[in-house]
Amino acid sequence: MDLIPKEVNVLPLPEQYHLFMLPMLSSIQRLVFKGKLPLAYNRMMFSLKNRYAQNESIREQYNWRYLARFLEPIAKQYDTAIGFLEKTSTYFCVEKVKADKKIGWIHIDYDKLGMDPNFDKHYFDQLDYIVTVSEECSSILKKRFPEQVHKINVIHNIVSPSMIERMAEKEQDDLFGRKGEEVVILSIGRLHHQKAFELAIEACSKLVDRGYKIQWNIIGDGDEKQRLTALIQSHGLTEYFRLLGLKSNPYPYIKQADIYVQTSKFEGKSIAIDEAKILNKPIVITRFSTAKDQINDGVDGLIVDMDGQSIAAGIERLIKDIELRNKMVDELSQVDLGTEDEIHKLYSLIE
Numbered sequence: 001m002d003l004i005p006k007e008v009n010v011l012p013l014p015e016q017y018h019l020f021m022l023p024m025l026s027s028i029q030r031l032v033f034k035g036k037l038p039l040a041y042n043r044m045m046f047s048l049k050n051r052y053a054q055n056e057s058i059r060e061q062y063n064w065r066y067l068a069r070f071l072e073p074i075a076k077q078y079d080t081a082i083g084f085l086e087k088t089s090t091y092f093c094v095e096k097v098k099a100d101k102k103i104g105w106i107h108i109d110y111d112k113l114g115m116d117p118n119f120d121k122h123y124f125d126q127l128d129y130i131v132t133v134s135e136e137c138s139s140i141l142k143k144r145f146p147e148q149v150h151k152i153n154v155i156h157n158i159v160s161p162s163m164i165e166r167m168a169e170k171e172q173d174d175l176f177g178r179k180g181e182e183v184v185i186l187s188i189g190r191l192h193h194q195k196a197f198e199l200a201i202e203a204c205s206k207l208v209d210r211g212y213k214i215q216w217n218i219i220g221d222g223d224e225k226q227r228l229t230a231l232i233q234s235h236g237l238t239e240y241f242r243l244l245g246l247k248s249n250p251y252p253y254i255k256q257a258d259i260y261v262q263t264s265k266f267e268g269k270s271i272a273i274d275e276a277k278i279l280n281k282p283i284v285i286t287r288f289s290t291a292k293d294q295i296n297d298g299v300d301g302l303i304v305d306m307d308g309q310s311i312a313a314g315i316e317r318l319i320k321d322i323e324l325r326n327k328m329v330d331e332l333s334q335v336d337l338g339t340e341d342e343i344h345k346l347y348s349l350i351e
Contacts, residue, residue, distance in 0.1 A: 002248065011074065020046075020070040042066040057087065057115040064091045071096055080350040083127075086113070094123045103349060106132040109289050110140050112266035117144050124148050129349050131155050133269040136290040155345045157271045161278045161338045164251055168279055171252035176215060183214045183319055186257035186281075188250055188272040189264070191222030191243070196286070198231055199263045202308025203315065205235045210312075212319060216241045217257070219250050254279045259318055259325075263311060264288050274339075277301075280332045282325045284314040300331050 004010065016039060019030050024047045031040035046066040053059030067088070073096045081099035083090030090104040104127045110117075124130060130151045132138050138154045145152075176184050185204075189195040197218060204216045218228075218241075225243060232241045247253060250272075254260065260276035262285040267273075273294050276283055283301035285291055295301040304314040318325050 014070070014072055017070045019043075020067070039069055042069045055114045057113045060087045061116055061119045064088060068092075068095060074098070086110075087115070090120075090123055090127070094126045101128045101350060103127060103129045103131055106130060106137065106141060106268070108268040109137055109266045110144055112289065121145065124151070127151060129153055131346075131349070133157055134290050134293045136293050137268045140289075153345065153349065156339050156342050157269055157274060158339050158342050159271065159274045159278060159337065160340055164275055164278050167249050168251035168255040170249060175253055175256050176217060178215075179213075181213055183212065183259065184257045185214060185216040185259045185261055185315065186219070186253055186276075187216070187261050187263065188219045188254075188275075189262070190220050191218070191224040191228055193224065194265055194267075195220075196263045196265045196306070197224070197228055199286070199306070199308050199311055200261065201228065201231050201235055201237065201241055203261075203263075203311035204237055204241050206308060206312040207315060208237065208240050210316070212316070214240060214315075214319075216261075217244050217253070218242070219244050219247050219253060221246050251275065251279065254281060257281060259284065259315060261311065261315065262286065263306075265306065267291075269293060274337065277332050277335075278337045280329045282318050282328045284311065284318065286311065300328055300335070 016036070019027055020043055021027075022030065024043065027043045028040045031037075031043060043066070046063050049063055049066070050059055053062065068091070071092065076098070078097065078099040080101045080103065081093045081097040083093035083102070083104045086104070086106045086108065093102055093104065104124065124145060128151065130141065130148060131153050132141055133154070133156060135154055138152055141152050142149050178184060187197070187200055189197075191197065200216060200218070204214065207214055228243065232238060254276055260273070260281040260283045262270060262273055262283070264270070264286060266288045267290055269290060273283060273285060277300065283295060285295055285301060285303055286306040287303050288306070291303050295303055297303040302314045302317065304310040
């Protein structure tokens with residue numbers, strides 16, 4: 001929030017949404033006290049449906065009908081409205097905003113989320129454009145929604161090397177407390193099943209067992225923090241594997257790390273990988289469906305199978321093969337990785 005430009009007007013959330021965000025019993029009690037019985041009913045149904053939905057994405061989709069009751073339409077008319085993320089943001093854009101054009105953004109491999117495409121079809125029909133972040137993600141959307149092919153556009157994540165390099169220099173102190181020849185590994189992402197950090201813990205355990213002096217750090221927060229903390233403890237890795245929480249400026253951490261690792265089960269196009277490339281870090285990523293959109297295997301990083309053994313083997317290869325690491329750093333340092341010009345694709349949609 002500190003980085004939002006002064007020209008951006010952040011709209012306040014309505015009071016009844018704050019009531020919705022309370023724990024279920026407190027929320028229902030306050031809504032009943034205020035005489036808002038239909039909202040109390042919707043809050044109760046939201047919680048009940050959450051318990052029985054088959055997966056997180058389906059839960060978010062079908063619970064929109066209850067959440068939507070707590071969100072009033074925005075009064076102002078806009079030129080363009082953008083649902084910046086799949087599911088709730090797009091549904092809000094369609095149902096709660098008046099605009100001449102509406103755009104929905106899909107940041108992920110749609111099929112891997114496990115969503116109900118029949119639910120989304122109703123909303124996609126009302127969008128003027130659907131934007132996604134890679135050619136592979138676009139191909140998946142076109143197969144899933146052939147009637148929307150004419151709306152689908154690819155706009156790559158916009159990253160600015162000059163901004164990232166400038167922010168990476170803002171912290172000069174040793175952020176990791178490196179001990180001697182310790183190899184510092186960094187991963188960034190929500191503590192969420194998509195990121196598969198349990199594989200990182202497994203890989204870390206194997207590397208420690210092989211005698212490597214390493215520390216593995218995760219920047220991010222999320223609903224898997226408790227489970228991952230327990231896994232770290234059960235593997236005896238509290239000295240080697242650290243959950244650092246959220247960082248408003250992660251770039252000094254990337255700059256000071258030796259190796260960047262992404263263990264995801266699926267991605268659209270990971271901004272964190274692009275940022276690690278800009279800061280010339282040797283990279284190991286798992287073989288998710290869009291991995292080849294970001295890494296040229298063996299040239300600017302390694303793509304490995306999606307299991308702890310393979311992740312550990314990839315990291316071990318980079319630790320032992322100094323020449324390969326230096327070759328990757330040299331390759332990345334010579335490539336123009338800025339994607340600022342992608343903004344013109346957005347301008348062409350909203351003009």
